[in-house]
Amino acid sequence: MSSTIQKILQLCERQCFIQPVKDSLDLVEYFKFGFAGELLKNNVHQEWMLGVVINADENVFPFHSCKSASRDIIKDFSEPFEYVKKLNNAQLPFGITETRQDVRDTIDSSLQEEMRYFYPKKHTTLLSCIFAKPGNAMQRFYQWQRQRKMWWRKLNSIVRIRSEHVIPYIKIILLLLLQFSASPGRFSLTDIQNMPEAQLVEIKAEFPWGSQTVETIRYFGAKPFENSGDEHKTIFEVKDGRKKVLPHIIESVISLDTSVMVFVCDAFDEPLFLDSPRQVTRFHRKLAPYKVSFSASSSSATVGEELSELSLFLTKQLRNAGISTLLLPDVARKSLESQFARNDELGIPYTIVLNDATLRNGIVGMRSRDTTLKEQVHVYELKTYMEKLLKNY
Template sequence: MWTRCVRTGPWRRVTAGSCARSLCSSTRTPGGLEPLLRLCVDRYYISPGRANTERFRRGVRCSYGPLGTELRRNLLEQWWHSVSRSSAQVFGIESVSGSGDGAGAGAGAGPLRTVESELLTRLLERQELTKEQLVREALLLLQRSPAARADLLQGALEQFVPALELVNRKLPFGLAEAGPCFQPSDGSGCPAEVTQTSLVWFCSPRTSSQWLDHWTRQRLRWWRKFALSPSHFSSSEVPSEELIEAASRGVRIQYSFPWGPETLETLWSRGDAELLHTHQGVRSKLQCRDGKKSIPHVVSVTGNLDRGVMAFLSNSLQQLKREDSKQKLLQRTVLKLHPVLTPVKVALNISRGATVELRQVCEGLLQEFQEAKISAWPGYLETLPPSMEQLNAKYDEMGVLFTVVISENTLESGLLQVRSRDTTIKETMHVSEIRKFLSRYISVADTN
């Protein structure tokens, strides 16, 4: 059954498809994005189709291909490790969309509501209703419909009291969550789904500003850790005229795309007003053991995971030019994603020779990699394998870290050839060493 998300507010008659038209008309192709779009579609990062690439352009949730899904999963996993390892007092939570009162949907605008299309269509087709009756019926329909969350803050505020008991009423501590949220996009008024990451940090009032600075440094360092060009990631204070109602300070972490900066995460020092409102002003159950019976202040870190995926794809794309031995200018396109983020760590291929025996070696290596949780691409299964030069070009665009070639020499001596994506250097290695080599390489990259 189809549903539509609408925001509570002034009601007006709409025609079918008007929302979709306004959304499409507000999207434009930013300069410098087309090469990235083509690569992402051709190399299985996002699904093809104009509507899907437009969602990708805007940094909202789109249909990911197999490699994009794996990249997104790797990024989310690294985000969770970064916030949970940064402090012993960060706990994961799961909240339900629509469980709160719509807080965070925007001052005065009301929450987004999920409405069944069939009910809405039947209501709009009732020509006997006057304008006032239509407005009244529409508002009743909206009030009965569940709220679609615009952010994850409310869930953390609601779970503050049981979490406070968990930590023996001592500060500071944080609640972390990731999940889908709906937000208006590009001024069109049409909601767009985003995958949001959220860390809500509860601390004493006197330290909230220091904690905002701490999390700004920590988050910027995390984004830059995986970047090929770290300087493209930056932070800046939110101007006073752009502060949200509850916040005394704000910081944006941004990425400089070829078409301009876009926000990846926003940090707010929010005070205690929202926490008090959520718990109906009952101060006694919110007070902590800091000797002053004070109400904790809230520092929130809210990120857009989908735009983060786009930022790392953009940051990693390189188009390199070189001359071959005949002084012919060649261009090499390579997606130099960080080793822990890249979806495929190694591609397995065979050269000409005893195909059955070579495939058996590849299958044995593939099983080893799976046991070590090293993602591998079974290139040896291609029925019409291209030349090694074409394969290398394909794997570079996919971001594959290493290409392993099994040959007749492997059957005789156990030696295979390993090509590096980043250096293009080819090395000879014994088949028994490749698993350990890859595990060590990825582990070292994760700690740097």
């Protein structure tokens, strides 16, 4: 096993992200998610819903079935399709998504050890189907490939330094100083493969130990209806002008559990701090389990208590605004560097630093995980400023 994946797995266990549970064949049976991993998984799922449902070009309708999936599009989607067809006045295009608990039939035991960590037997599948007009379905297939590739690239761990936050010459310096382990170029599309049942495209992520498939996209056309009965064909018939046609189907599938592992590996970095390497997970702000944490340095126990009370007040403000905030009891008891190191491992983008002067002038330092620099913000402006930072990519 490569040293990099070993370090990532050790960090994941130490900071309660994700722990692979293996079976007797040394294959991953399932992933055990810790508190940070559950938040990360939820954020990935939310961003997937935002990408394929909320921001979709057509109406897309999510549903969840309690029935076990047959992996047959016609059987699995006939019930929701009938309802959506009526709601959409039998007009194409539209889409349906499903989040389902799944079990892989087989896992290739010959996979190299590093790759096995991306294929848990029990996992959550995120499935999206677009039902398109026959005339422009192929065009939608190509468009969907581009959109999905951009989704993965958008959520990689590259930091976007915005011009309104730093003056131009500092921006140039920061860009030169930053050391990132990931880049948008990590994610790429394969060539189209012509399979008997569909045309297949994969989105892959390149890592030092190999290439990992993160999403599969299939264009079935109308082939799924060829072997289905007349009853199913009637259910799926829709209008195209004055004609009745069968939709062409584009399917997209990702594993939520695999996606979490991919984003953790993508975010992992070991930059130098004071000539020594420090492990950092550079999650995109939208994916980071916690967006903000607090640390404090005080000249006395009394001041430390006052700073702890202030950090609690600010935490409540941020949480009430929907900003995931971590506040631990050692906020004024451990050294700043030890707190920064822990927050960097947890992937927290911003640490709010309080000190004695904060009690006099209301100014806090907002430390960036990725630049390690601090900017000054007044406590009354902190919530509004954080909302603006996190609203934008």
